Amino acid sequence: MNRRNALRKTALLAGSAVAAPSLFSLLQSCKKQSRLEWTPVFLSEDQARFVSAFVDTLLPRTDTPGALDVKTDIFLDLVFAKTYDAKAQENVVNEIKKFNEECKQRHGKVFADLNMEDRKAVFKSKEAESPKFNPKVWGTAVGEQKPVGFYRSLKSMALWGYFSSEEIGMKHLNYDPVPGEYRGCVPLSEIGNTWSL
Amino acid sequence: MANFNIDAKQNMTYDAIVIGSGISGGWAAKELCEKGLKTLVLERGRMVEHVKDYPTMNLDPWDMELRGGLTPELQKKHYKGGRSGFIGETNEHFHANDLENPYTEVKPFMWVRAHQMGGRSILWGKQCYRWSDLDFEANAKDGHGVDWPIRYRDIEPWYTYVEKFAGISGDPLGLPHLPDSHFLPPMELNCVEKHIKSRIEKDYPGRHLIIGRVAHLTVPLNGRGKCQYRNRCDRGCPYGAYFSSNAVTLPAANATGNLTIRPFSIVQSIIYDEEKGKASGVRIIDAETNEVMEYYARIIFCNASALSSTQILLNSTSNRFPNGLGNDSGELGHNLMDHTYRIGAMGVVEGFEDQYYKGRRPNGIYIPRYVNLDEKTKSDKFVRGFGFQGGGGRSGWGAGANLEDFGGDFKDSLMKPGPWEFFITGFAECLPYHENKVYLNKDVLDKWGQPTLSIDCEWKENEKALNKQIRQDAKEMLERAGLKDIVDFDNQHEPGFGIHEMGTARMGRDPKTSVLNGTNQVHACKNVFVTDGACMTSSSCVNPSLTYMALTARAANHAVSELKKLNL
Numbered sequence: 001m002n003r004r005n006a007l008r009k010t011a012l013l014a015g016s017a018v019a020a021p022s023l024f025s026l027l028q029s030c031k032k033q034s035r036l037e038w039t040p041v042f043l044s045e046d047q048a049r050f051v052s053a054f055v056d057t058l059l060p061r062t063d064t065p066g067a068l069d070v071k072t073d074i075f076l077d078l079v080f081a082k083t084y085d086a087k088a089q090e091n092v093v094n095e096i097k098k099f100n101e102e103c104k105q106r107h108g109k110v111f112a113d114l115n116m117e118d119r120k121a122v123f124k125s126k127e128a129e130s131p132k133f134n135p136k137v138w139g140t141a142v143g144e145q146k147p148v149g150f151y152r153s154l155k156s157m158a159l160w161g162y163f164s165s166e167e168i169g170m171k172h173l174n175y176d177p178v179p180g181e182y183r184g185c186v187p188l189s190e191i192g193n194t195w196s197l
Numbered sequence: 198m199a200n201f202n203i204d205a206k207q208n209m210t211y212d213a214i215v216i217g218s219g220i221s222g223g224w225a226a227k228e229l230c231e232k233g234l235k236t237l238v239l240e241r242g243r244m245v246e247h248v249k250d251y252p253t254m255n256l257d258p259w260d261m262e263l264r265g266g267l268t269p270e271l272q273k274k275h276y277k278g279g280r281s282g283f284i285g286e287t288n289e290h291f292h293a294n295d296l297e298n299p300y301t302e303v304k305p306f307m308w309v310r311a312h313q314m315g316g317r318s319i320l321w322g323k324q325c326y327r328w329s330d331l332d333f334e335a336n337a338k339d340g341h342g343v344d345w346p347i348r349y350r351d352i353e354p355w356y357t358y359v360e361k362f363a364g365i366s367g368d369p370l371g372l373p374h375l376p377d378s379h380f381l382p383p384m385e386l387n388c389v390e391k392h393i394k395s396r397i398e399k400d401y402p403g404r405h406l407i408i409g410r411v412a413h414l415t416v417p418l419n420g421r422g423k424c425q426y427r428n429r430c431d432r433g434c435p436y437g438a439y440f441s442s443n444a445v446t447l448p449a450a451n452a453t454g455n456l457t458i459r460p461f462s463i464v465q466s467i468i469y470d471e472e473k474g475k476a477s478g479v480r481i482i483d484a485e486t487n488e489v490m491e492y493y494a495r496i497i498f499c500n501a502s503a504l505s506s507t508q509i510l511l512n513s514t515s516n517r518f519p520n521g522l523g524n525d526s527g528e529l530g531h532n533l534m535d536h537t538y539r540i541g542a543m544g545v546v547e548g549f550e551d552q553y554y555k556g557r558r559p560n561g562i563y564i565p566r567y568v569n570l571d572e573k574t575k576s577d578k579f580v581r582g583f584g585f586q587g588g589g590g591r592s593g594w595g596a597g598a599n600l601e602d603f604g605g606d607f608k609d610s611l612m613k614p615g616p617w618e619f620f621i622t623g624f625a626e627c628l629p630y631h632e633n634k635v636y637l638n639k640d641v642l643d644k645w646g647q648p649t650l651s652i653d654c655e656w657k658e659n660e661k662a663l664n665k666q667i668r669q670d671a672k673e674m675l676e677r678a679g680l681k682d683i684v685d686f687d688n689q690h691e692p693g694f695g696i697h698e699m700g701t702a703r704m705g706r707d708p709k710t711s712v713l714n715g716t717n718q719v720h721a722c723k724n725v726f727v728t729d730g731a732c733m734t735s736s737s738c739v740n741p742s743l744t745y746m747a748l749t750a751r752a753a754n755h756a757v758s759e760l761k762k763l764n765l
Binding site: 060 | 272613
């Protein structure tokens with residue numbers, strides 16, 4: 001151990017207390033992909049068709065973009081690929097299979113091949129039979145959370161994928177990255193849509 | 198260890214060494230440097246420079262590939278702390294690696310750690326409340342634990358001193374048991390919070406609902422910018438608007454020219470000089486090279502965090518202290534406390550559909566303690582008390598998951614804010630029990646071959662009785678305030694969830710029953726000071742960090758005056 005080594009380790013602090021936020025150049029993997037070229041990272045082609053049909057039934061295009069417009073299906077594939085461990089991935093595959101088998105039993109086809117009326121019938125019965133999420137306090141559920149099942153959990157993920165997309169977050173919800181102030185009572189008419197952040 | 202020649206030893210010698218750079222370590226560094234001491238801060242983790250090392254501070258969800266999600270590898274890295282629900286893509290780099298730093302849960306205990314310059318001061322909740330004599334006298338009055346060697350009058354000027362520099366926003370209330378701080382302007386309540394405040398205060402004389410008291414600047418202070426209401430605090434604040442060591446105390450220490458920081462320095466033990474009868478320095482392991490080195494100083498401040506400071510003391514054995522430095526009493530490692538967590542109620546508030554708010558307030562409401570204040574409020578079910586935190590807001594698109602609906606209209610309805618919701622969650626005081634303890638575990642070693650901690654701690658009857666009351670009161674208050682769809686809850690969280698670890702090297706009047714004296718000095722080794730959560734003799738029900746700041750500034754002042762008198 002010599003002194004030079006100790007000095008090398010001795011860092012001084014930057015004293016500046018205020019700095020303007022810097023600009024980031026960002027890599028966004030989703031952005032570069034166009035719909036037509038979409039190759040799933042984790043899902044098989046059939047599973048991907050299921051996820052696309054699911055998010056499209058849940059959040060179709062209206063005057064505002066639909067889930068497919070903002071590539072929610074592509075994002076969910078990425079989430080399965082990169083945040084799920086092997087066991088959770090296996091579970092997704094099994095659940096999609098099960099979902100499609102139920103559709104075949106009831107309507108004769110897998111979910112992605114059903115017409116909109118049949119898809120809605122499937123969703124309606126799933127809504128009725130799926131347990132709900134417990135309310136959350138500070139990021140985690142309160143009380144004992146019963147498993148909500150595949151339908152509600154995928155629905156919740158699709159909502160996340162849709163509303164946290166750049167298109168919706170910046171152009172359709174109310175985007176205000178640096179509010180600068182907090183006002184506790186403001187007429188909704190002055191604000192309009194939900195805050196995006 | 199290599200033998201040092203005299204020159205080399207001189208180069209490794211400082212006036213003071215501070216172990217740790219979190220909330221209390223940062224204050225120790227600032228105070229000692231400003232009083233002219235050449236101070237070495239030893240931080241086990243990496244450097245984190247204010248602003249420069251806040252990579253996620255301005256990211257929107259869509260700027261991140263996984264929009265906040267964590268890979269399985271990162272989930273494993275945080276397999277213990279992840280239970281908190283607070284760790285995600287935006288802040289995981291500020292949470293310690295649980296795989297490299299194992300600990301053993303003899304009984305369930307979640308230990309959230311942050312190994313970097315600034316420690317948990319980057320991540321903390323920033324709620325700041327003064328203690329009162331209701332807290333400092335509690336042990337003496339009901340016989341649990343030992344008496345605090347100090348009273349409110351001893352710490353009161355130091356609260357003021359640290360508040361003026363840290364910047365605490367809040368509303369004065371004049372409550373004797375929750376003394377007002379030196380306040381910056383308060384943040385605002387929203388309309389539903391104001392409504393519920395008026396209902397609760399009318400229905401329950403003696404109960405108050407106030408805006409949280411927080412270490413955020415609501416006006417600029419000392420070159421730091423005011424809060425911009427982004428609510429991205431745990432990523433590091435580009436404006437320096439909330440209190441952290443990185444933004445506030447360490448730059449002040451650095452400005453004196455007396456500060457040296459050495460990152461990647463894991464303090465293995467404090468060196469005790471048997472001849473002189475005091476500590477002479479510390480032994481460290483370089484976290485990157487595994488090299489063992491020694492640094493020397495006249496005084497040592499131990500601020501590694503409650504459990505880590507105790508771990509270092511337990512690991513510092515000598516002929517004089519075979520069971521750990523300062524452990525003559527056998528109390529070192531004992532009397533571990535935390536606050537109970539996530540017990541309360543929530544519900545829906547009808548009306549106010551035409552009202553909303555602007556900005557993301559990094560703060561909520563607070564309902565100060567109202568039980569066991571005096572004869573009139575005395576409970577026959579438990580001793581001590583609890584307070585509530587919480588808040589109100591309008592639900593967003595996330596609420597759509599539970600709505601039995603789907604399709605285009607459903608999607609577009611989620612673009613508008615949903616109903617108002619309001620919740621309160623209690624924090625109960627925990628008694629100091631000798632059997633709630635930590636001890637060294639030589640069978641489980643960390644990445645650097647060092648013994649780790651075993652934590653053996655549980656809630657007991659008094660905490661359970663407090664929690665029962667919290668749940669009951671929370672539900673009743675919301676019912677009487679007219680809320681609908683009320684859900685009351687007790688998540689039965691194990692200790693550690695409050696992230697307010699206290700005790701294990703407690704202050705006291707008697708060296709036979711405590712580790713530290715009234716000025717935070719190890720009774721039998723007076724040049725070693727412990728001023729983080731380890732020193733706490735009881736736990737109160739309010740957030741403890743402000744008290745660590747005040748105790749640290751007070752102890753540093755005492756240390757320097759003793760040095761001048763040649764008493765150390």
